Amino acid sequence: MTFLGMPLAHAPRGVGHLRGDEPFPRAARTALANPQLRRNVQHATTTIRGKSGRVIAELPDWQDLRAAGSALKAYTMANLPRLLEQLEAKVTEAGGVVHWAADAAEANRIVTGLVRATGEQRVLKIKSMATQEIGLNEALADAGITPVETDLAELIVQLGDDKPSHILVPAIHRNRSEIREIFLRAMPGVDPALTDDPPVLAAAARRYLRETFLTTKVAVSGANFGIAETGTLTVVESEGNGRMCLTLPDTLITVMGIEKVVPTWQDLEVFLQLLPRASTGERMNPYTSMWQGVTPGDGPQSFHLVLLDNGRSAVLADEVGRSALHCIRCSACLNVCPVYERTGGHAYGSVYPGPIGAVLSPQLTGVEDNASLPYASSLCGACFDACPVKIDIPSILVHLRNQVPHPAAEKAVMAAAAYTMDRPRLYARAQRAAKFTKLVGKRGRGLPPPLNGWSAARDLPTPPPESFRDWWRSR
């Protein structure tokens, strides 16, 4: 950790969605008891793994692209102040207005103020992790402004009064028949004869949102990439709801995490090959929009870019953990994770679930506020292999586990064990004493309090009748 001069500024408590109501193990137990959720998540992640694997195999230079993406991100982080100022200058030159938000509360204040200044009561939303993270919808609603989520999965979540459970597909925990039921229950004007055929469900969303797209004057988006060299912002999407929001309104407000800056226009050639194949398993997603400030006569004539810190600078201060900021939000690590596949996304408590969430959320909030997340992993390493920018998630997890406050009893036992194991004669005596066997009790019962927490998720090996050392000596 680096503590030079300035205290770490984590994402503040009381605003946004980076902290769960309960620790991961308890939340996971609820999720594991829901077989429908497990079936839905398993079906979806299996589908996407197959699709993604097939289109990645089409590229002979996938590993070279990963290496370039990883290095580009490290370069970006090392040069972040310069690149952010360059982005600001270029966006301003092109007719945009740049705002800086130190945390979620300030970002919400800025966006709410900008919407108020237009006099509008309703805003279009494009799915955006940054605005989810800061709880923008709640802040807008408190100000009497109605946010309308336009991404199909976000719409399903909003109409179902639910929470997002996946970075890319927030309604991944819902299957087609559940989506049909939500639409029938909560979508005004929906055809009562609606079936659960996916194209029919998509068409229902198209009809429902069409008029809203055509009449709403303000939109709020996130950004996948912001090019420092040119000031070009990029949004990658599928449905065309993004194009609607980026084209039709008079005012566009984009909220972008400071880590999303990309040095040069040419660098997009790397990320636009990595992202779609790793994320939706497509050679290219249906729509990508790029714009520089304001284009006279075409699209919104008022453009605001809000650059968000909200704990990112604190993540950057950790020499091991900072590479979590390299994430391009593809969600490949969720789709390959055996833990995520069983628990789904809600158990993680934060808008960033899965392996990347387990390293990002605790660092954004300070590890004490998400202390269980670094343990929400078997450290199998599948996430590292799947990551298109090669974030070594398992190493960061281990690093964060070392920062989590441990109970005094556990610390004492570990210290005693380390002391014993460092001294061969002591260790041999401990083994022979076999007192450990009595202490542990029957296999599966675990340790007595206060150590039962430690053994609840770990099987203790049954001590053998004869230790290796004893056997060796007797030969």
Add this chain to the structure above:
Amino acid sequence: MSSKDLILGRVRAALADDPAVPEVPRSYRREFPPADLDVLIDRLVDYKAVVHRGSDVAAIVGDIIGAGTLVVPPGLPKSWLPPESPARVDAAPGIGLGPETGPHSWLDQAAIVAADGVVTGAAVAIAETGTIVLDGSPDQGRRILTLLPDLHICVLRPDQVVASVPEAIARLDPARPLTWISGPSATSDIELNRVEGVHGPRNLHVIIWEAA
């Protein structure tokens, strides 16, 4: 202290260990053979676009649109439009398709919504990904034009097709509003499978214009 100074100060402090700045390895493919039109067509069709090849663009457009109404950008070659299908032109006031069609003005939103289809050119197309890119040039028009009608007919010249993403990036101007289109509007939000037809045009026809 402004929030900008605060954030940049925090970032500088976070980088006080002066992390190593890696050389970016550009060992991925950057040199490509000429684009293979068959690959482009294969990828377009795979993502449910309809592909046509031929020299008589107007006849192909006529077959697709039938009796439907078209909107077009101001710089679209008039020879691409069937004479019997009067297209409405979206153009800055005073600009038209040519002296004989007279001056035009911006179409209002309702007129674009009411159209059955839009015909445009393109800036570049990428064979490997089945992508066409629009950059707002006069033969492609404002972004709204290709967004609201349910049918988009895009005319490509073979020399606009590149093999790969890096070649497309090199040809494009980041100062223009760019729209990358890979198939008709689709979603992966229901059980993570691709389903066509949400908010953008549900029908994408690509005409590869080959000299007679």
